[in-house]
Amino acid sequence: MDPAFRVERLEKYYGGVTALAGVDLEVDAGELFGLLGPNGAGKSTLVRIGCGLARADGGRATVCGHAAGSVEARRRIGYLAELFRFPSWLSADEVLTVHQRLARSAGGREERERLLAMVGLSDVATRRVGAMSKGMQQRLGIAQALIGAPAVLILDEPTSALDPAGRRLVRDLLAGLREQGTAVLLNSHLLSEVEMVCDRVAILSHGRVVAAGTPDSLTSARGVVVETQEGSRRFDVARGEIPDLVARLVAGGDRIFSVVPSRSTLEEFYLETVGGEIG
Amino acid sequence: MIRGDVAVVAGLCVRELGRRRVFWVVPVLTAGFLGLFTMACAYTFSVSAPGQLDRAALVGSTLMGLAMFSILFLGSVLAVFLTFTAVRGDAEVGMLQPLVVRPGGRAGFLAGRFLAAAGISAAYVVAVYAVALVVTDAIGGWLPPSPATPALALAGAVVVVAAISLLGSVHLSTIANGIAALMVFGAGLTAGLIGQIGQSIGSTRLEQIGTAASYALPFEALYEAGLHNLTAGTGGLTGLIVRLGPFGGAQNGGPGLVAWSVVYVLLVLAATALSFARRDL
Numbered sequence: 001m002d003p004a005f006r007v008e009r010l011e012k013y014y015g016g017v018t019a020l021a022g023v024d025l026e027v028d029a030g031e032l033f034g035l036l037g038p039n040g041a042g043k044s045t046l047v048r049i050g051c052g053l054a055r056a057d058g059g060r061a062t063v064c065g066h067a068a069g070s071v072e073a074r075r076r077i078g079y080l081a082e083l084f085r086f087p088s089w090l091s092a093d094e095v096l097t098v099h100q101r102l103a104r105s106a107g108g109r110e111e112r113e114r115l116l117a118m119v120g121l122s123d124v125a126t127r128r129v130g131a132m133s134k135g136m137q138q139r140l141g142i143a144q145a146l147i148g149a150p151a152v153l154i155l156d157e158p159t160s161a162l163d164p165a166g167r168r169l170v171r172d173l174l175a176g177l178r179e180q181g182t183a184v185l186l187n188s189h190l191l192s193e194v195e196m197v198c199d200r201v202a203i204l205s206h207g208r209v210v211a212a213g214t215p216d217s218l219t220s221a222r223g224v225v226v227e228t229q230e231g232s233r234r235f236d237v238a239r240g241e242i243p244d245l246v247a248r249l250v251a252g253g254d255r256i257f258s259v260v261p262s263r264s265t266l267e268e269f270y271l272e273t274v275g276g277e278i279g
Numbered sequence: 280m281i282r283g284d285v286a287v288v289a290g291l292c293v294r295e296l297g298r299r300r301v302f303w304v305v306p307v308l309t310a311g312f313l314g315l316f317t318m319a320c321a322y323t324f325s326v327s328a329p330g331q332l333d334r335a336a337l338v339g340s341t342l343m344g345l346a347m348f349s350i351l352f353l354g355s356v357l358a359v360f361l362t363f364t365a366v367r368g369d370a371e372v373g374m375l376q377p378l379v380v381r382p383g384g385r386a387g388f389l390a391g392r393f394l395a396a397a398g399i400s401a402a403y404v405v406a407v408y409a410v411a412l413v414v415t416d417a418i419g420g421w422l423p424p425s426p427a428t429p430a431l432a433l434a435g436a437v438v439v440v441a442a443i444s445l446l447g448s449v450h451l452s453t454i455a456n457g458i459a460a461l462m463v464f465g466a467g468l469t470a471g472l473i474g475q476i477g478q479s480i481g482s483t484r485l486e487q488i489g490t491a492a493s494y495a496l497p498f499e500a501l502y503e504a505g506l507h508n509l510t511a512g513t514g515g516l517t518g519l520i521v522r523l524g525p526f527g528g529a530q531n532g533g534p535g536l537v538a539w540s541v542v543y544v545l546l547v548l549a550a551t552a553l554s555f556a557r558r559d560l
Contacts, residue, residue: 007304048559051376052380052384053380054559054560055559064473071384074384075382079380081377082372083372083373084373084376084377085372085373086374086377087291087294087295087374089295089298098287098291101283101287102284102287102378102381102383104283104284141377155560
C-alpha cells in the first residue's frame with residue numbers, strides 16, 4: 001500500500017541556489033510528521049511541491065500513490081499555506097462553502113458547522129473575514145483545509161498567529177485527526193509544538209534531511225533534576241546511579257522533595273544538529 | 280455547462296467587483312460619460328446643417344463614433360481591472376494558493392477568471408452602447424444600419440483585452456501588468472490610427488503597420504470594424520464628410536477578422552494556461 005505522502009530524491013533549484021538536494025521522506029496514514037529546519041532549509045519548497053504549487057527539478061512526490069499536483073492528488077489533500085488570505089468580504093461560513101464547492105465536498109451545512117466548531121469559530125460563522133483577528137483567520141484556514149476530509153493534511157506554519165489556547169486547540173485537533181487516520185505533514189518553527197504532537201520529525205538543512213526519527217529517538221536522557229530544601233539541582237548521572245545519588249544527598253543532610261529524570265529537548269537536539277544556523 | 284469550480288471562481292470574481300472601491304471608478308466614469316454624451320446629443324442635434332447634408336446621419340454617426348471610443352476605453356479599463364492581479368498579484372498576497380490546490384486546479388481558476396472578466400466587460404460595453412444608442416435615437420432620431428454589429432465588435436474587443444491582461448498577470452506584478460495592459464491598449468489604437476493615416480495619404484508602409492497591428496492586437500481591428508459599420512449606410516456628400524471625420528476612416532475587417540479574433544483569444548488563453556502551469560507559486 002502506498003504511503004499517504006512520499007517524496008523520493010526530491011530536487012529543486014532556484015537559479016544557482018539549491019532548495020532541495022535529494023530529499024526522501026514518507027508520511028503514513030494516521031501519522032503526524034513534523035518538518036523542521038531553519039529558514040531557507042527547503043521546508044516550504046517541499047510542501048509546495050507536495051501540493052502541486054511548485055514543480056520539482058528531480059525526483060518525485062506522491063500523494064496516496066498519485067503524482068503531486070495531479071487532479072487525483074489534489075482530491076486527497078487539504079492545505080493551509082503559511083501566507084494565505086481569504087476574500088475579506090466573505091463570512092467564515094461562506095469561505096467554507098466556496099471551498100466545499102471547489103473540493104467537490106457533499107458535506108453541506110453539517111460539515112461546515114462541524115469544522116467551525118472544531119476550530120472554535122461556531123460563534124462567528126457569519127462574521128466577515130475582514131473583521132476577524134489573525135488567529136481566527138488562521139483557525140478558519142485550518143477548517144478550510146479539512147473540507148472534504150482529506151487523506152493528507154499539509155499545514156505550513158499553522159499556529160504562527162495563534163495564542164496558547166489556540167495552539168492547544170490545534171494540537172487537540174491534530175491528535176483527533178491522527179485517530180481518524182489522516183496523515184499530517186506539519187511544517188513549523190515551533191519545536192515544542194512539534195515535539196508534543198508529532199509521531200516523527202525530519203530536520204532539513206541546506207535542502208537535505210540531516211536527522212529524522214521519533215522525537216524520543218532524537219532526544220536523550222540527561223540525568224535528573226532533584227528538588228531539595230535548597231531548590232532544584234540538576235545531576236548528570238545515568239539511570240542506575242540515581243539511588244546512590246539520592247542516598248548520598250540524604251546522608252549529607254538534604255531533604256529530597258522530588259527526583260525527576262531529565263531529557264534533552266527537541267530544541268536542544270535541533271540546535272546541535274543545525275549548529276545554530278540562522279536562515 | 281460550466282464546471283462547478285469554474286463557476287465558483289467566476290462567482291468570486293463577480294462578487295469582488297462590487298466590493299473593491301477601485302471598481303467604483305467605472306460606474307462613476309460611465310455616469311459622467313453618459314451625462315456628457317446626452318448633453319452633447321441635445322446640443323449638437325439642435326444645430327442646423329446645410330440643406331444638402333443628412334444632419335441626423337452626420338451628427339449621429341459622429342457622436343456614436345465618439346461614444347464607441349469612450350465605451351471601448353471604459354470597457355478595457357474594466358477588463359484590465361478584473362484581470363491584472365489574477366495570477367501574480369493574487370499569489371503574492373496568498374489568495375491564489377488555497378484555490379488552485381483544489382481539484383479544479385490552475386486551468387479551472389483561469390477559466391473562471393477569464394469568463395467572469397470577459398463576460399462582465401462584454402456585458403458592460405453592450406449595455407453602455409445600448410444606452411448611448413437609445414439617447415441618440417431619442418434625441419436625434421438616428422440609428423446605424425445594423426445597430427447590433429458595433430456592440431458585438433466592442434464586446435469582442437474587450438474580450439481580447441481581458442485575455443491579454445490575463446496573460447500579463449502570469450508574468451508581471453500587479454502594477455506592471457496594469458500599466459502594460461493599458462499601454463498595449465493605447466499602442467493598438469495608435470497603430471490603427473497610423474494605418475488609417477497611411478491609407479488616407481497612400482503610404483504603403485503605414486498601411487502595413489496598421490495591418491500588422493490589426494493581427495497582433497485585434498481589439499483595434501474589431502473596434503474599427505464597429506466604427507465602419509456606423510457609417511456604412513451613409514452615402515452622398517454626408518457619407519463623404521463622415522468618412523473624412525475623426526471616426527470615418529475605419530476599415531471593415533471582413534469575415535476573417537472574427538475568425539482571427541476567436542483564434543487569437545484561444546491562442547492567448549493557451550499561452551496563459553501554459554505559462555501558468557509552469558509557474559511556481
